[in-house]
Amino acid sequence: MNTAASLPEDARPRRRSERARLAILRAANELLHENGLDQFSIEGVAARAGVGKQTIYRWWPTRAVLVADALLDRDDLVPTSPPQTGDVSADVSAWAGDLAAALGSARGAATLRMLTAAATDNPEISRKLHEKFSGPIQDGALARLAGAPGLTLDSAERRITVDAIIGLIVFRVLAHQEVRSSDAVALARGLLTGLSLEDPLRATRG
């Protein structure tokens, strides 16, 4: 966890109790993964964390914000960036596979679903989620593509490529369908080898 520094936005407020803050985030995380988003309540967090409700309301404006903060308070969540070997296609494919594995795991899928739901009615949460979650993921992959020699995709095309890969994974997770890393890898490879899916895969196998 990157708990110690997760609110450095504008100099952590004076005299805030670190003990309380950690207990709240930990309790929130546990309760979200134990009971799901529907059952999640501020009172439940306060009770589990051994904290007064006011202490939560003092620092988090909204249930949804607390949910987002609690779920995002983990830096082990996703592989942010592709590796940097010479082979763009291989690097991005590897990244796609890792991302699928991370978000396809039980915990990763649950987290993604709850984050998505928390952001539904709330563009503010959505912004924060993008800033700390989807943004870094996109940026890592985009940077890898941007720096690739011999790849002539323009900016819009690079975004489409990356979002298609992420989208495949996200869609399957949200649809409660199985997420196979190999599918994400196949998609990445197909999008980057300059050929449609049908041929490169053929080639790979044959």
Place this chain on the structure above:
Amino acid sequence: MNTAASLPEDARPRRRSERARLAILRAANELLHENGLDQFSIEGVAARAGVGKQTIYRWWPTRAVLVADALLDRDDLVPTSPPQTGDVSADVSAWAGDLAAALGSARGAATLRMLTAAATDNPEISRKLHEKFSGPIQDGALARLAGAPGLTLDSAERRITVDAIIGLIVFRVLAHQEVRSSDAVALARGLLTGLSLEDPLRATRG
């Protein structure tokens, strides 16, 4: 709406009031789009529909199920199938563009976000959502691909192709990012022309 016959699954229960059923679905739809999912309450629906709460609880086990039923009770929701000209790539691209337009519209996006959130804690809802929403969309596109002469994608590859296109759109909607039809079209074309994105688009423009 296909309200009149939307639940003929196994002989509508005994002497259920059609009047009440329609009023409930209509009220739920209105309230969802007026106030969003957070503010949505069974009591609100009952009041707006002029119906007792028990009448809702009698037929819908859960808030989430009602949300799903209400939102899905519209057959104008999405373009289910691609056209059937001779050109697969063109047909699927057209379908992708239409889908992006439908889900990218304010109402479509709101519906998609609320459906997703409603399904978060609830695989049962997810199943229903797939059955009536994502399933038909996938199937339409898959069928078009399956019947295409000269296309050598196997079943898994066809699914990847379709889900990447849907995923791109869904991801952007849920991330509160702009959904351009042209992006979906570009992705479809790139996946189906046997070339990477970089070339065909080049060619199209140049």
Place this chain on the structure above:
Amino acid sequence: MNTAASLPEDARPRRRSERARLAILRAANELLHENGLDQFSIEGVAARAGVGKQTIYRWWPTRAVLVADALLDRDDLVPTSPPQTGDVSADVSAWAGDLAAALGSARGAATLRMLTAAATDNPEISRKLHEKFSGPIQDGALARLAGAPGLTLDSAERRITVDAIIGLIVFRVLAHQEVRSSDAVALARGLLTGLSLEDPLRATRG
């Protein structure tokens, strides 16, 4: 039970089902004595009696009326009249003792309490209760007193005497206090021997 003739007020309505009527009164009685007045519901009676709710509402205007009818539908409830030996004091004392025993029993006390509560908000029930329950009790004792040679109580005084005896018993029952027959007997004797309580009892013992 005097069930067969308990509604002869104005020629039992045409085509009324005797089976249903009896089942309802029996079920109501059972439920009242099993669960008490608070838990008593029309639906409960309908279910236990194997009867539609409408059948109850068709013949009983109100929950309270049904309660009264059900509880009063027993002629074993109380000893209506004193015996008629030559000795007024002895006869009335015997009656008082019997009444105390009847209303002091668990079942009698429960019945009395529930009847009283049912009549609280409802003078109509109160009237019916008097007509079928307290009235006959009072009348029997009043008649015995009225016909007694050598007793010079006027009508108002006879009512006071009788109501004091009934009142002692009723008060103790409603106060959840023990009701001893001997107390009722002592009161009756005291009121009728022309002496205060202190002497005749003294005399009796000494």
Place this chain on the structure above:
Amino acid sequence: MNTAASLPEDARPRRRSERARLAILRAANELLHENGLDQFSIEGVAARAGVGKQTIYRWWPTRAVLVADALLDRDDLVPTSPPQTGDVSADVSAWAGDLAAALGSARGAATLRMLTAAATDNPEISRKLHEKFSGPIQDGALARLAGAPGLTLDSAERRITVDAIIGLIVFRVLAHQEVRSSDAVALARGLLTGLSLEDPLRATRG
């Protein structure tokens, strides 16, 4: 009202809002006397008192307990004790007359009926009612009798005497019959002059 100090039994619970407590008791009283016990609802009290329902449920376990507390929260309810002139018979007769007047009044009768009904299913309420209502009434009269020189009634006989007087009044109130003070006075005098009703009353008039 003795509202300010009516619950000092064992140190009023922590930081209970006196404002809310008073508003609740006042609202309950008003609603009981306006609409009767049948119509009485916790929600109605909460609304009238400007209070959340939970605040009522936090301090009163049951509708019946609230009814009892509200109705008993008045020390003007009844004349607790007989006067103390030298003449027992006169003192107790005066007390009996006052009691009949108090309980025979519209408000007194309504209160008595509602208290009785509230205690029907609930020995706990009955106990509280006795402790704060019937108990003090009995005790006052019993004490007057106990201290009377020349009166040789034993303890049981004193209770019978007192309960007969109270019982006469209570019975008539609950039976929705007229309660004349003169009747209570006559009974008291008859029971205490060492003579039956027939003579002393004769003597009084003649």
Place this chain on the structure above:
DNA sequence: TCTTAATCGAGACGGTACGTCCTGTCTTGTG
């Protein structure tokens, strides 16, 4: 070192909605 003001735990408060139970009315076959 002492003061003092913000933060803490606790939890009562006015509210809203929950999901259940029951009311009294109604509608639909059955006998």
Place this chain on the structure above:
DNA sequence: CACAAGACAGGACGTACCGTCTCGATTAAGA
């Protein structure tokens, strides 16, 4: 036509949380 069955509009139940509001009791500056 009364009946068993049970859906209906409505309303109260008792519970769970919401977000706000006191209360002392820490507790970490700054005087």
